[in-house]
Amino acid sequence: MTASRSKNTHPLFPRPPGARKPGLHERGISTPDTPRVRHGYVKGFDGTRLFYSSEGEGIPLVFCYGLVCSSLHWTYQIQHFSKKYRTIWFDYRGHHNSATPKNLKSITLENIARDLNTVLEELHVSDAVFLGHSMGVNVVLEYYRQNPDRVKGLILANGTARPPLENLFKTNLSQLGFDILKKAQGLSPSLLKKLWKLQEKSSLARSMVAFGGFNPHLTPKEDIELYVQQVLAMDPSLLIQLIESYNNYDASAWLPGVEVPTLVIGGETDKMIPLPQQELMAQLIPNSRLEVIRHGSHCPQMDLPELFNLKLEKFLAEINYVPGSSPTTGIASRPKQKHRSPAPATSS
Numbered sequence: 001m002t003a004s005r006s007k008n009t010h011p012l013f014p015r016p017p018g019a020r021k022p023g024l025h026e027r028g029i030s031t032p033d034t035p036r037v038r039h040g041y042v043k044g045f046d047g048t049r050l051f052y053s054s055e056g057e058g059i060p061l062v063f064c065y066g067l068v069c070s071s072l073h074w075t076y077q078i079q080h081f082s083k084k085y086r087t088i089w090f091d092y093r094g095h096h097n098s099a100t101p102k103n104l105k106s107i108t109l110e111n112i113a114r115d116l117n118t119v120l121e122e123l124h125v126s127d128a129v130f131l132g133h134s135m136g137v138n139v140v141l142e143y144y145r146q147n148p149d150r151v152k153g154l155i156l157a158n159g160t161a162r163p164p165l166e167n168l169f170k171t172n173l174s175q176l177g178f179d180i181l182k183k184a185q186g187l188s189p190s191l192l193k194k195l196w197k198l199q200e201k202s203s204l205a206r207s208m209v210a211f212g213g214f215n216p217h218l219t220p221k222e223d224i225e226l227y228v229q230q231v232l233a234m235d236p237s238l239l240i241q242l243i244e245s246y247n248n249y250d251a252s253a254w255l256p257g258v259e260v261p262t263l264v265i266g267g268e269t270d271k272m273i274p275l276p277q278q279e280l281m282a283q284l285i286p287n288s289r290l291e292v293i294r295h296g297s298h299c300p301q302m303d304l305p306e307l308f309n310l311k312l313e314k315f316l317a318e319i320n321y322v323p324g325s326s327p328t329t330g331i332a333s334r335p336k337q338k339h340r341s342p343a344p345a346t347s348s
Helices: 071-081 109-122 135-146 173-187 189-201 203-213 221-233 236-247 275-284 305-318
Strands: 037-043 049-055 060-064 086-090 128-133 151-157 262-267 288-293
Touching: 037 109, 049 109, 060 071, 060 109, 060 135, 071 086, 071 128, 071 221, 071 305, 086 109, 109 135, 109 236, 128 135, 135 151, 135 236, 151 305, 262 275, 262 305, 275 288, 288 305
Parallel strands: 060 086, 060 128, 128 151, 151 262, 262 288
Antiparallel strands: 037 049, 049 086
């Protein structure tokens, strides 16, 4: 293990607490201990410095966020579940507290999954339930493909097994937009970066990001604003590289071989990755169930966190993945099917 031992180093960007106040069922409840928080860094397979965080004690839940997102997108779940579980998240290479590799081509879903395995080895986590949101769904699916024996269950929220640009915003025009962006980056990376920075003051750009990802009537505007700032602060070259890897990833061929219990979650009004994509995943994965969050956007875990958390708690109880219990291998609604080994992922 090539880990740097600065486990108590305070991160530059710790997990945002979120603007939402505790729900009624949490108010007035005193807890004897604040969940233990441990930050650390570890070197990836190519030496890239990766940041991780572990909050709470007990059996582990591993959270993976989406494309150019952050732990903000799981903050209400980590706050809730760290009281009983050990909640773990890490920043992808090129994101926030983690370093950007010299070779941007190394920022792929396959390598992010490898980085995740490095983090879990550093934390001595042999197996866990994995939660992915949006592109994070593909991260945890790829982690399962690489390490099936280390996965006790999957929770896949607002993701797609197919290349996302096929149906982003219910149209294939996103592919054309991405091709134009990629061409501009090839012609003048420095100019594109300047133009990207100018969007930080653009109300139109901010509105488009907010409109696509959230239900503005439910998610606090402070949380939406923080996410917009994170997106616009990202290097567009990194964004282009990651979108390309994401769009070349197609797990649909091997999903019927997934053998662990799986909860698929979709937002009823998701504009970014429409609900039919989650319905497809639930159809392809044998031991799975689909839960639809009414009025939920692309981020139902931020729109309606208490309802979302209840869905997670129910699933974890169904597979007996609760403190002090031994996990089961299925969920009641769909029987476990005969093993079919996953085929290699189709990715560049």
